[in-house]
Amino acid sequence: MLGDGAFALALGAGLVAAVNPCGFALLPAYLATLVRPDDGRAAAVGRALRSTAALTLGFVAVFGVFGLAVAPVASSVQRYLPAFTLVLGVVLAAAGVWVLAGRELPGLRLRRTGSGRPLTDRWWSVVGFGASYALASLTCTIAPFLAVVVTAFRAGSVLQGVALFATYAAGMALLVGTAAVVVATAGAGVVGRARSAGPVLARVGGGILLVAGLYVAWYGFWELRVLAGGAGGDPVVAAASSVQRWLASIAQDLGGAGLLAVLVVVLGLAGASTWWRRHRSGRTGHDAAPDRT
Template sequence: MSEGLLAIALGAGMLASVNPCGFALLPAYLSLLVVGDQPSSRAVAVGRALILTAGMTLGFTLVFGVFGLALAPVASSIQRYLPWFTIGLGILLAGLGAWLLLGRALPGLRLHRRGPATMTRSWRSMIAFGASYAVASLSCTIAPFLAVVVSSFRADSIWSGAILFLVYAAGMGLVVGTAAVAVALARTSLLGRLRRIGAVLPRAAGVLLVASGGYVAYYGWWEIRTLRGDSTANDPIIGTASTIQHAVANTIDRLGLAGIAVALAFVLIVAGLTVTHRRTPPR
């Protein structure tokens, strides 16, 4: 297998995290990540971000694997129903945001039977969110996935296809994980300085969820109108979001694997140095 094909699969996975169909779901995921209990340390916050990102990435790639390998022959007939799922997902996210704006809390999951440590979201729920992210993104990302990964399963070997599939998943998880770790560190840093912001964060996340969910639902409706042949070329909301999405995607494309990996390594080193400094007793 050529290194060029691996690089293409990795790049496709990285760009899949900010595809036009599911673009608004990334900030929605980051909102869910910061809602809830305050982590006891930066190490806990980083660990939580990585674990939940792994769950989300697993859900995302499982859907693509099932769809790409098993449902590709009937993709055209299924694809026209996907926007309705997108609308439902958007309404659900907006509802969660409204729930937070009312001052309510989303359920958490305890990491230990004893002690105060709790997880903001369960790993299982993040797998479900990743799967929803994937279904909403299928319309925009299934073509490159089929071209890069599934074609290798059919033309080369199962082993080659499996490697490309894992590389594709790693690309998606790398981008999401970098953003999640950065947000987790920023949250613990802010809360360490401004304790009062802890009461504001859930409502701020609620606003972002309402906005993200509303856009996701609107995008699904826009897709339906497009499939029906309605004139939607000059939609100002979709146009503005597309401009932002293209800017983010171009930035990720320019950074490439090296840039994203360096960014993730940097935030992890910062977290590690902070933990080490706090554990070192004064002399």
Template sequence: MAGQLLLALTAGMLGAVNPCGFALLPAYLSVLVAAEPGRPVRAVGRALQAGAALALGYAVVFGAFGLVLTPIAGALQPRLPWLTVVLGLGLAALGGWLLAGRSLPSVTVRAPVLTGSTGSTVLFGMAYAVASLGCAVGPFLALVVSSLRAGSIGSGVALFFAYAGGMALVVSATAVAVALVRVSLLTRIRGLLGLVPRVGGAILVVCGLYVAYYGWYELRLAGDLRLAGTDPVINAAAVVQRWLSSVVAALGAWPFVVVVAIALLALVVLTKKRPARGGPFSSERVTDQEVRRPAGTR
């Protein structure tokens, strides 16, 4: 059983960088980059929340597809690329909005770093899963659903959580790293803060257009299998995806576990020891004028 759990964990980790949906990870992280700078404590807490919520949405879709929709999977599978195209175009439009220098409207999918809304991130995770179903659902069905349907309910549930945990580890560790780098850099280059949403928007446009293009490629491939391996854009992205998968597989789970564990420990310790205003973890600095300003004046 331990070997099956490790296999499910590894499958979940690789599922986060699968060929169909791997571009959605930098797309989501670009929204984190576009967020307003905050204190490291809050940034780490919200990054962990984002990673967990994203993995939850991912697991919900895979669980529903595996347990409920498998009987009609044959009818659903050919239509999934259309959802991928729509999702990619939507992300590209959101990126164009940011690239134009505008803030994220309240009606769009927004990350917890921006709004504190876990529900919106769960929805993003569900979209991530829909785009990933074509590539990543096979190992999930073989590992988890086959165990559940064989009557091993306890083993199947454990494998399900291991799979979801593997996905959560990769997403959470990456989100924590991005959150800390973002806070560290933005405190040093405050004069360039206006460019940050535009950079995030540019990344979102590129990733969204690629996701839409991949869906269109899948639609064309379904009509003509001779197109397999002939598209230069897909081939170039496949090189990057294979490299990411090899890195994740070579690292294993422990580095991601360590990153998430350290982030959780730091969050607990630093939350209990909140620094005074203007301290090392404060997003506000007390200026010399404020220090010399007499009490009761503005």
């Protein structure tokens, strides 16, 4: 029977997985896509939570498949992962250039009904990004995942393995979701106060995508050189690793309870702000109504 320590370890591993050395640059790339010029706070929060669920689904699905099915041949598979990381970085950098040019990413475009009302973002694109996030992160995070989660499955306890897997996923979702809600609500607040800031924020997001993509590509290239025995330390990777360690230490210090508290506070403030604006709008409209008596 697993004790509380195993679940705490699984939760901590999930928290740190989102800011692992191999793929942590993909987190700001994801967050950069959440600020839209046509969103209020309520819509921004809803989209951040839906996108986080989709990203987490793609991330943990890859880890589950790799951990349970591919782990026996992991050494032969992992040598190809740096090449994937390199290609993914190039694609992200190209997406950043595309957004900087004032265009919208096709995979994140809002679908519309016949009446012209927007629906949700396309889940498949965010699930795919989560899967790419996981593939880029496997080299750095598969060992803790195997040790924490897959060991329980292989010990013959399917129920405990599922519980640990869910805890690991919850840890990652909690960190990404908290960051996503904070960024989405802050961005909506800026755009709400100055509608002209929308295009500027979009291009800032494109710049973040470009920088993140360039770093991910460089990291993949560096990993390929390391595997070939032709590289040692790298100043770019070393500088980014110091940032990654700082982010990971913040996640560990806050823990699940701290991040949950931050998420609840931000959601509460966003809800209160939305209610207050609607209340004021309703009162203004009532006060402005003509007297028909």
